[in-house]
Amino acid sequence: MTEPLIRARGLTKTYGDFIAVDGIDFDVAKGESFGFLGPNGAGKSTTMRIIGATSVRTSGTLTILGKDPEVNGPQIRAHLGVVPQQDNLDSELTVSENIFIYGRYFGLSSSFINKKIPELLEFAQLEEKKYTKVEALSGGMKRRLTIARSLVSEPDILMLDEPTTGLDPQARHILWDRLFRLKEQGVTLLITTHYMDEAEQLCDRLIVMDKGKIMAEDSPAKLIKDYSTKEVLEVRFGSERNQEMVEILRPLAQRIEVLPDRILLYAEDGEQLLEQIAAKGIHPNTSLVRRSSLEDVFLRLTGRTLVE
Amino acid sequence: MTSDAVALSERRQGKFGDKYFAGRPQQVLLRNWLTFKSSAWIAVVSGFFEPVLYLLSFGYGIGELVGNISTSTGNISYAAYIAPGLLATSAMNGAMIDSTWNVFFKLNESRLYKAMLATSLGPLDVALGEIAWALMRGGLYATAFTLVLAGLGLVTSWWALLAVPAAIIVAFGFASFGMAITSYMKSHHQMNFFEIFLLPMFLFSGAFYPLTVFPGWAQAIIKALPLGQGIELVTKAMAGDFGIHLLVNVTYFIVMICVGLYFTTKRLNALFMR
Structure with missing residues (x-):
């Protein structure tokens, strides 16, 4: 059977x-x-x-x-x-x-x-x-x-x-x-x-x-659980400043991924992380908190995005 | 519970060639019949007129200048002289239209064969079905043309009825060979190869004048080409001239049919089953 x-x-x-x-x-x-x-x-x-x-x-x-x-x-x-x-x-x-x-x-x-x-x-x-x-x-x-x-x-x-x-x-x-x-x-x-x-x-x-x-x-749920955090905070500082911000932000998040146009910060609580960043006097141009998806799993596994 | 599709497929399992042949080429023919019913008949009918126009313009136009021609079967009009050649040519053209351009389209643009071969059909079903359709078109042209010849009084004996099976053999050979070559073609440009080859083969085939105008070596080449063989076959069949030559012509086409089928099946398998 x-x-x-x-x-x-x-x-x-x-x-x-x-x-x-x-x-x-x-x-x-x-x-x-x-x-x-x-x-x-x-x-x-x-x-x-x-x-x-x-x-x-x-x-x-x-x-x-x-x-x-x-x-x-x-x-x-x-x-x-x-x-x-x-x-x-x-x-x-x-x-x-x-x-x-x-x-x-x-x-x-x-x-x-x-x-x-x-x-x-x-x-x-x-x-x-x-x-x-x-x-x-x-x-x-x-x-x-x-x-x-x-x-x-x-x-x-x-x-x-x-x-x-x-x-x-x-x-x-x-x-x-x-x-x-x-x-x-x-x-x-x-x-x-x-x-x-x-x-x-x-x-x-x-x-x-x-x-x-x-x-x-x-x-899908298990993959997200195993390979990503519950939430993701996406921040943008503009292409010039993204790189320099990475080193400052790295200690704050569980994991960090740098994409050409934005930085992804992985955390259990995205809003809380955003508050922590603001408390340090860092203000990104835009920010977005979302749930982790298979896209994040893929990024973690391969270091690349699925749809480019 | 097994579905009907599975049960049908398992019935053929283990039989000779079961990977290549499901025993259903008629379904490929049925598909072509459905398209023919709805619109393709226009293209098919238009192709019929080509040899008729040649017959009328050359046969009666140039025939006026040429007068009667004495052949081994007697003194005949120029129109009657060129009739078998045009008949063989119409069989060839009918078969070639379907087996070249139409096959190329189904192979590369509409992806029809890909769809067919995702089912339990095999490549030999597709090859046989398509070739049968092409030869039916050739056979249809030949039959219609024979009727036109009869109507114009250019048929003198009942042997002319043999023109139809003879033309079908010719069409089968061309369809099979045409599809095989087409299956190896990669672009529209390469498809023009057929035109480059077919037009001179037609003009120098001996359809319009005796081959004796050429030197011996050229005659040999022309006679060895498929249309030369086809014209010989149709001419002799219509004249009731059975001999070893006729057997050679028929064998020539049987070889063409088999080689064409072999390479078409092989190529379809390589394209869609690798």
């Missing part, structure tokens, strides 16, 4: 001299929402493609539902719903035709697919666009259709590569809501993202990746 749905050990992918994925280990349990967080080029998409049986690993072992993608590629792909980073909907077809033909690629019968189409259109909130050509849809609609399309084969695992990149905030929230529903239905979700809020919202557990390696693995 405890056999994980996906198990990777020493998973490695190289392209010539370049190591895209560098010996990573992870397990994904059934029904889990599992995230890959990291900047562009961290190896997230490559890992997803290997799991999706559209890329062959260089070394290591990988089993998905007890099968090896190298041996049983088509059988594994039959279990998966794939939502790629760049939409690859069929722009020459209508919304419902897109779902129909995608089901046919899996070999599903027309009667089976036609029964599913209304249900999927409702899920994607695209009932009124049924006969619309895909070209005429907005970015958010296209992404929802891509998800609906990937569900036609009733996949056990849904793989989403940067699902909300390029979408406006409202479209993102609609999409997140749809993904929550799938999770409630027991679909295992694999999500790559470089948005920490998305990872915090959607993932039960995640791995933080950088340069092909896993930097940390846990639930």
